[in-house]
Amino acid sequence: MTDPRPTALQSPERRELILRAAVREGLLDPEDALLAGFIDLDAVAATVDSLHRAFPDSVDVLHAFAAKANSLVPVLAELRTLGMGCEVAGPGELAQALAAGFDPERIVFDSPAKTRRELRQALDLGVAVNIDSWQELARIDELLADKAESGALEPRSRIGVRINPQVGGGSIGATSTATANSKFGIALADEGNAERLVAAFRERPWLTWLHCHVGSQGCTPDLMAEGVAAAAGLAQRINAELGRRQVVGLDIGGGLPVDFHSDLAGPGYDEYVERLRVHAPALFSGGFRVVTEFGRSVLAKSGFTAAYVEYTKTAGGRAIAITSAGVQVATRTVFAPESWPLRISAHDATGAAKRGEPVAQDIAGPACFAGDLVARARALPLLEPGDIVALLDTGAYYATTPFAYNSLLEPAVHGVRVASDGTVRFGLLRRAQTVEELLARTGGRPRRP
Incomplete structure (x- = not known):
């Protein structure tokens, strides 16, 4: 502990x-x-080290810092030297991550409102993309069809789908993203969506990741881990029904709360990993690569x-x-x-x-x-x-x-x-x-x- x-x-x-x-x-x-x-910056390095040490070496994990928490380019560059990737939520943050020297394949693009221009840039660069809605999935279909006509056989980017596991909210509604009516992701428990997701992966071999993010400040580690468990369960279902290992990675988001009442850090990364072991043991089976998106808790x-x-x-x-x-x-x-x-x-x-x-x-x-x-x-x-x-x-x-x-x-x-x-x-x-x-x-x- x-x-x-x-x-x-x-x-x-x-x-x-x-x-x-x-x-x-x-x-x-x-x-x-x-x-x-x-x-x-000494304290930042110590925190990042504790994050790296919390996850066992047997898990292939990329810790992508959520740029929204601090998008100053020198700070992002410092985090890059400490071995982190970068999660961005818009074209400005993407430009800042690139200016900080992150390789595109270590950048993750999340946003519920990605434009065609933004998606095209991400796909051209090889930035990982988490699709947020059925309509965005259709837009990606169109962009990849255009690239195929130009001779591109498969996307350079890791492409996944963000689900809303609908496990509930924390104590701060504005930072709870896995409620029944959240604007983020595809609502997993809504009628027909789980079956539709399985079909979407069956029809698109280039869909290889799932993403979830329960929320940030105000959400407990157990609630966060329950959301990850829902994503892991869907990944296992997709792979089983398709008869192949198509979902190879899980982006589990970030959101670990911070103690704003004392000098204590709050729940540690190792404590969160223990909750993940309880709720989502598949994460440690060796069958999935992992991405995290911690922001506030890092800095x-x-x-x-x-x-x-x-x-x-x-x-x-x-x-x-x-x-x-x-x-x-x-x-x-x-x-x-x-x-x-x-x-x-x-x-x-x-x-x-x-x-x-x-x-x-x-x-x-x-x-x-x-x-x-x-x-x-x-x-x-x-x-x-x-x-x-x-x-x-x-x-x-x-x-x-x-x-x-x-x-x-x-x-x-x-x-x-x-x-x-x-x-x-x-x-x-x-x-x-x-x-x-x-x-x-x-x-x-x-x-x-």
Whole structure:
């Protein structure tokens, strides 16, 4: 079982070391760098290693990072060097994966709305494709017929079908993708669909994979494993009825939840593998290749977002700290705080942990609506202008996937490594957006003085 204790890579002391170094080097500055994201690349490497070690060597597995969780090209390139593939959900993420150096055969394309152009590009490159609907299957038929007329005998891509195992949802409806009415995949339990899927594979020898994804945050490892079991059972049925080993691989998705309440990582990959052994033993029989698509669990605990406190005030007896970190870097937390709570740590202007009696405070962002709060009535040492707050567990999504409300500028994101002697080294992953870039993006020109 997973050791539940936090490692040194998840410790408050390490975050403080990084934050203090960032202040010293001017990566955080009360005038010029009010907000920045940080990704601890040593912690990322440790997490990826734990993922690789969790699956036995007897299983031929490709761990494809879900690019939606952090699509910064240098981050994707780092994950590639750590032995991962990449799962993409649109043309932008595909372009980022290619720019990061992933070989097309180690890229998986998932989306419920793939266009003909996007499918044609994926098939030309040899990117793996998971078909999401009967109509998309018909579209693939047409594209492959066109390629056959040009002399292509068989597709270069691994092509599979995404099923919805309809095993139910987790505690967050928006991230549960295996409910009875989910928009994703072909609903396996709907009348006639299982038989129709068997027939589709019989008629198409190039269909060789099945894909399922139960959901992400809020879904338990057991629920996820039940979905995988449904896909494995269908694969075995197809192979048995066709009398040949046609389904050779299972893409089991990702979605392992993250513990946003402590420094603990949450359920570990080894714990999830044990649940897979219970619910879907066929996965370990040697009869199937495997692809995973973990995203948030790979990076969330390895990052934080830091912002200066600009002003403080009280209203109705409640202390409020106004910072530069709000909806633009914590979109889910602001709009759905019950589902996406964030831990906040308080620091003085040097980055050192702030001491003092905890006081209930709202931590507010800069956006022009009342709900722009990243924490409500949070007990922290009383914050003052010039202090720093850190939004923890934000290495996935958050600052790396900004929301352009109020035309707030995208912050810089820095990669971090810490040497054995405690020396902190930073590398720029994304530079801060400038006003000139914002104007160019929104069709304007800078006003000349």
